[in-house]
Amino acid sequence: MSPFHIIIYVFSVFISSVSQIILKTSANINYENRIKEYLNPRVIIAYGIFFIATFITIYAYKGIPLSVGPILETTGYLWVTLLGYFVLKEKISKRKITGLLIVIIGIIISCL
């Protein structure tokens, strides 16, 4: 298992978390009509990023086993929480921090 490909995979999870946050900011806006609700720059950019992420995931799989993919995918909980905190100014509870630390410990143990 190559550390480089692990980083690439985690990067793909990170950018798809970014796309999720962009979708979330879009969902908070009131659009004039249904079409604009779905076809606006934010939604298009978000799905564009998501599409790129699937591409990067496949590249990352060149150097990591299939079993490790879904494990690294759970870093998404961390990214979404951090992005929510910094971009959307959402609060993070102590319980969530505890849970995220448990997830990170689990990921490290899995990759040993």
Next chain:
Amino acid sequence: MKKIKNLMILHIILALFSVSGIFSKMAAMEELLSFKWIIYYAIVLFALFIYAIAWQQIIKQMPIVTAYANKAALVIWGIIWGFVVFKEKISVFKVIGAVIIIIGVYVVVTSDGEDDTFRDIDIKNNKGKGDDRVS
């Protein structure tokens, strides 16, 4: 009874979706943009599309926290498919790590109410615009 039925449907959806990982890995073993690569990648995208729709439907039937917590089962599926399809080793560390991750995910998703990160994603998904990769 309906709860159990919905939970079973959720796990069938997750199990089917987990198969897309097999095709991602298979694509990775082919040359970029070769015929096989394109076929495998198309299957991955199709699976993601179907999964996004199915997920939006199922989260209307159960608390979002339940759906997110159960989603951690994908970690187990990854280990199973890796072993069955690609003859990957299942180490003790991997299994212990997976169990710890699942516990951690449970703690994270049940922290909602104290804050609102994942609840908002729920709202977004119900609007039908969601990518739920992280979810």
